[in-house]
Amino acid sequence: MMLRITACLIMLILAACGPLNEGGTGVQLGQAVLARVAGAEQPVQQSAGVPQDALLANPGKYLRVNARATGRWLTMVQAGQNGSRVTWIDSSNISLTLENGIVVATRGLPRDLMGSDVSQTWSAIRAGGGNSQRQHDFLTDIDGISTELLQCRIASQGPEVIERLQKTLNSVRFEEECRGEGLGFTNVYWVNRDGGMIRSLQAISPDAGYLQIDVY
Amino acid sequence: MRRPVFFATSFFALIAGHFAVAQDAGVTYSLNGTPGLLDMPTAQTAQEGALAATIAYAPGLLRTTFTFQLTDRLSGSLRYSLVDLYDDPTSGRLEGELERGFDLRYRFNNETTYLPAIAIGLRDILTPNRFGSEYLVATKSIGDNLTVTAGIGWGAMGTRDGFDNPLSGLGDRPDFDEADPEGQLASDYWFRGDAAAFGGLEYQINERWGIKAEYSSIAYPVESFAPAIAADSPFNFGVTYRPRPGVQLAIASLYGNELAVSGSFALNANNRPGMSGIEPAPAPVKVRTAQERANGSAAPEAALRVALTALLKIEGITLTGLSVTDTTARVRYVNGRYRSQAQAMGRVSRMMTQVMPGQIETLVLEPEARGIPLSATTIARSDVERLENQAGAAQIMLQRSQFDDADIATDLINVRPEAPRWAWGIGPYFELNSLGSDGSVEVDTGITLRGVYTITPQLVLSGAIGQSVLKADKADPGIDDTPDIQNVRSDSGFYGDDGVPVLRDLTLVHYARPAPNLYSRVSVGYLERMFGGISTELLWKPVGSNLGLGAELNYVAQRDSDMAFGFDEYDYDVVTGYVSAYYDLGNGYHTQLDLGRYLAGDWGATVSIDREYNNGVRVGAYVTQTDLSYDAFGDGSYNKGIRITIPQDYLTGTATRRDYDATLRTRVGDGGARLRINGRLYDEVREGHLNDLSDTWGRFWR
Numbered sequence: 001m002m003l004r005i006t007a008c009l010i011m012l013i014l015a016a017c018g019p020l021n022e023g024g025t026g027v028q029l030g031q032a033v034l035a036r037v038a039g040a041e042q043p044v045q046q047s048a049g050v051p052q053d054a055l056l057a058n059p060g061k062y063l064r065v066n067a068r069a070t071g072r073w074l075t076m077v078q079a080g081q082n083g084s085r086v087t088w089i090d091s092s093n094i095s096l097t098l099e100n101g102i103v104v105a106t107r108g109l110p111r112d113l114m115g116s117d118v119s120q121t122w123s124a125i126r127a128g129g130g131n132s133q134r135q136h137d138f139l140t141d142i143d144g145i146s147t148e149l150l151q152c153r154i155a156s157q158g159p160e161v162i163e164r165l166q167k168t169l170n171s172v173r174f175e176e177e178c179r180g181e182g183l184g185f186t187n188v189y190w191v192n193r194d195g196g197m198i199r200s201l202q203a204i205s206p207d208a209g210y211l212q213i214d215v216y
Numbered sequence: 217m218r219r220p221v222f223f224a225t226s227f228f229a230l231i232a233g234h235f236a237v238a239q240d241a242g243v244t245y246s247l248n249g250t251p252g253l254l255d256m257p258t259a260q261t262a263q264e265g266a267l268a269a270t271i272a273y274a275p276g277l278l279r280t281t282f283t284f285q286l287t288d289r290l291s292g293s294l295r296y297s298l299v300d301l302y303d304d305p306t307s308g309r310l311e312g313e314l315e316r317g318f319d320l321r322y323r324f325n326n327e328t329t330y331l332p333a334i335a336i337g338l339r340d341i342l343t344p345n346r347f348g349s350e351y352l353v354a355t356k357s358i359g360d361n362l363t364v365t366a367g368i369g370w371g372a373m374g375t376r377d378g379f380d381n382p383l384s385g386l387g388d389r390p391d392f393d394e395a396d397p398e399g400q401l402a403s404d405y406w407f408r409g410d411a412a413a414f415g416g417l418e419y420q421i422n423e424r425w426g427i428k429a430e431y432s433s434i435a436y437p438v439e440s441f442a443p444a445i446a447a448d449s450p451f452n453f454g455v456t457y458r459p460r461p462g463v464q465l466a467i468a469s470l471y472g473n474e475l476a477v478s479g480s481f482a483l484n485a486n487n488r489p490g491m492s493g494i495e496p497a498p499a500p501v502k503v504r505t506a507q508e509r510a511n512g513s514a515a516p517e518a519a520l521r522v523a524l525t526a527l528l529k530i531e532g533i534t535l536t537g538l539s540v541t542d543t544t545a546r547v548r549y550v551n552g553r554y555r556s557q558a559q560a561m562g563r564v565s566r567m568m569t570q571v572m573p574g575q576i577e578t579l580v581l582e583p584e585a586r587g588i589p590l591s592a593t594t595i596a597r598s599d600v601e602r603l604e605n606q607a608g609a610a611q612i613m614l615q616r617s618q619f620d621d622a623d624i625a626t627d628l629i630n631v632r633p634e635a636p637r638w639a640w641g642i643g644p645y646f647e648l649n650s651l652g653s654d655g656s657v658e659v660d661t662g663i664t665l666r667g668v669y670t671i672t673p674q675l676v677l678s679g680a681i682g683q684s685v686l687k688a689d690k691a692d693p694g695i696d697d698t699p700d701i702q703n704v705r706s707d708s709g710f711y712g713d714d715g716v717p718v719l720r721d722l723t724l725v726h727y728a729r730p731a732p733n734l735y736s737r738v739s740v741g742y743l744e745r746m747f748g749g750i751s752t753e754l755l756w757k758p759v760g761s762n763l764g765l766g767a768e769l770n771y772v773a774q775r776d777s778d779m780a781f782g783f784d785e786y787d788y789d790v791v792t793g794y795v796s797a798y799y800d801l802g803n804g805y806h807t808q809l810d811l812g813r814y815l816a817g818d819w820g821a822t823v824s825i826d827r828e829y830n831n832g833v834r835v836g837a838y839v840t841q842t843d844l845s846y847d848a849f850g851d852g853s854y855n856k857g858i859r860i861t862i863p864q865d866y867l868t869g870t871a872t873r874r875d876y877d878a879t880l881r882t883r884v885g886d887g888g889a890r891l892r893i894n895g896r897l898y899d900e901v902r903e904g905h906l907n908d909l910s911d912t913w914g915r916f917w918r
Contacts, residue, residue: 079499079500080499080500080501080502081500081503082500082501082503082601082604082605083503085604085605087500087605089497089500092496093496093497094496094497095497095498095500097500097605104605105605107496107497107498107918108494108495108496108497109494110491110492110494110869111491111492112492112918114605114609114610114914114917114918115603115604115605115606115607115608115609115610115917116605116607117606117607135607135608136607137607137608137609137610138492139492139493139914139915139918140492140914141486141487141488141491141492141831142485142486142488142829142830142831143556143830143831143911143912143913143914143915144830144913144914145610145611145914147607147608207491207492
């Protein structure tokens with residue numbers, strides 16, 4: 001006990017301590033300052049503990065996600081299913097929910113996509129192209145929901161070969177151009193012959209940027 | 217090594233329209249801490265919700281200013297200045313006199329292609345208003361980077377080459393009176409006396425660098441009790457540097473003979489640096505199959521309790537009560553992590569979908585604080601399943617949820633974990649204490665060792681021992697300038713100055729729910745640094761109501777200034793109490809009215825109004841007026857102040873219930889003084905009620 005109190009007194013220069021003060025003011029600020037000094041970019045995690053063999057040997061088990069804004073790589077596993085929507089999560093507790101490979105929600109990114117309706121986009125891809133309307137909900141800085149209605153045009157860009165982990169995959173590339181009042185983006189999808197999305201580049205929010213999603 | 221990206225990112229740049237406002241560089245701040253040139257204002261306003269702190273130093277004048285842009289057009293500033301004065305009658309110097317000032321400014325219109333923005337401002341509106349000035353000012357942009365400002369000022373801003381007042385019908389401006397009691401509205405000065413013209417230019421060279429030049433209408437005349445600042449020339453020049461949004465550094469040449477430096481730090485309540493938060497993702501909802509809904513196996517209560525307790529612990533939430541009937545599961549919990557109780561509800565309901573038997577369809581969530589339930593929110597499990605990650609889910613969930621008082625008649629099974637009853641913590645403290653009734657203050661800092669013993673969840677013994685690292689002067693109160701009134705606050709600086717550990721507080725506190733919509737508190741012991749005794753409180757506040765009504769009754773005695781256990785030194789005891797009304801006005805405005813008897817035995821009222829943002833940032837003001845005469849009160853006239861609260865998660869994005877708060881008082885007087893008690897009922901209760909829940913309901917699914 002005395003040792004803890006002594007250590008605690010020394011730590012007081014930086015922070016408060018004791019069970020009543022866990023995660024206290026000083027600690028959190030210290031972390032915030034360190035994060036700033038170290039820079040915003042996260043170190044690149046090539047495979048986050050999952051070797052390539054495991055990725056290839058377990059089709060459907062893993063997602064590999066690259067956050068373009070930070071260059072950070074995430075490896076995700078399936079954590080839940082609600083109808084046709086599958087939620088994937090990584091070891092740092094960032095989650096991504098996909099419906100037919102299209103992102104419908106995220107949690108743990110700087111500006112999460114809280115929920116969305118993207119059903120028309122998938123129909124347009126299945127039809128080889130077309131128009132769709134999307135609705136995206138974002139969490140605002142004052143804890144409300146801001147809704148963006150987006151008008152989108154989906155067009156096939158023709159076949160494209162993807163090289164991934166020494167494997168060659170045939171796909172059809174689609175681009176979806178979306179415009180709304182406060183937001184615009186272009187998503188890209190690579191869909192295989194069976195209608196499965198094997199790779200995509202999808203916008204989340206201005207603060208979270210684009211995610212490249214590889215489905216193994 | 218980073219993998220090669222397979223696209224040029226710029227091609228796919230997101231186009232963000234209204235998301236981009238946070239990046240706006242915005243206005244620059246003057247040495248006065250308001251949007252402006254150097255010593256002169258402009259008609260520009262900061263963005264609504266901007267809160268800026270500016271510290272500016274020039275020889276003989278150190279100013280610290282907090283400016284808050286309350287609405288798009290109205291702003292207020294609170295300023296503490298340390299100023300050298302010419303003394304009376306020798307015109308020697310008084311060094312570093314502390315002055316408090318309050319400004320208001322209103323912009324009439326938006327700038328258009330041809331019409332400048334025009335604003336009216338009042339500087340230092342409270343007596344003795346040493347810097348008291350009023351002005352009308354117009355500012356016009358020319359192109360994107362240049363602004364031109366011209367205006368007319370009265371009072372201190374009318375002292376250089378002043379001319380007859382265009383509003384001469386208002387009459388003469390009274391002579392400045394050093395003896396004016398501090399803190400009353402100086403309305404008999406406004407827009408009277410000579411007026412003078414001022415103006416200036418500001419040019420923004422690039423995003424970071426800008427230059428300013430102005431012609432100042434303040435002459436700083438050599439007079440008794442006037443600021444001892446030499447002003448040889450009316451021209452001031454300055455450079456501003458903004459290394460990052462929200463930070464401005466400036467250096468200026470003032471009046472031909474002085475150099476000034478300033479730093480301004482601004483944040484906007486509407487633009488959260490922590491954005492939408494980076495706390496871990498919640499558990500996905502576990503959806504029941506049709507078969508599970510129909511005849512899910514009923515798990516034994518003990519197993520449910522263990523499972524749910526473990527799951528909620530992951531979320532920093534402590535399960536304290538549980539009751540499961542045929543189709544309804546009722547839980548009571550303490551949210552130890554999330555500022556938003558709505559977010560905690562979302563997390564609890566997700567966890568309940570993991571373990572509750574399939575036939576459970578109704579979830580009743582009861583947040584608890586201080587051992588008592590705050591409300592009961594009833595949601596349908598099938599809604600949680602159906603709405604997860606859907607567009608519009610938050611709004612629909614709010615509409616379909618039901619908000620009531622918790623059922624205090626039917627007990628839940630107590631499932632509180634076997635937590636240690638003892639807890640302790642060591643932490644720093646900082647405070648400003650007044651020294652006698654002349655208005656001077658001192659800073660104190662030190663460490664506290666706090667111990668808490670939980671007898672029952674509703675009955676808690678808590679105490680703190682403090683050791684100052686600054687105070688060991690053993691000073692005694694000097695001559696009492698206000699002998700007609702007990703020094704209930706003005707001797708604060710003499711408390712605990714013996715250099716030894718002191719008892720900061722030691723209390724036994726009990727909370728209860730005597731009846732539906734009613735909440736009660738009893739606190740006994742050494743309640744705060746200066747007073748001990750008993751404090752009781754009763755609050756009526758229905759869950760869905762905008763209105764709350766409270767009553768507080770205290771009997772306390774003034775503690776000895778050694779902050780040990782005695783009450784002999786002052787031999788002063790008093791019955792104090794209030795009836796209070798709390799009202800949520802909507803649109804982020806909250807008000808409180810207290811009527812009653814204050815610590816010095818004076819009768820009166822306190823009015824508070826707070827602008828609260830749904831993310832927890834609050835800026836408020838309060839004024840207390842009692843039946844004490846201004847003479848009996850001494851300087852300050854009445855008790856008033858500004859309070860600011862900034863939640864930690866606003867800054868860091870990490871989930872926590874902690875916040876930073878500060879009360880900036882113009883002066884601590886003995887009139888209108890209240891007991892300083894933590895855990896007053898309204899603050900404990902409101903976060904579980906409908907208005908506060910719906911304010912942050914966007915976080916339900918986060």
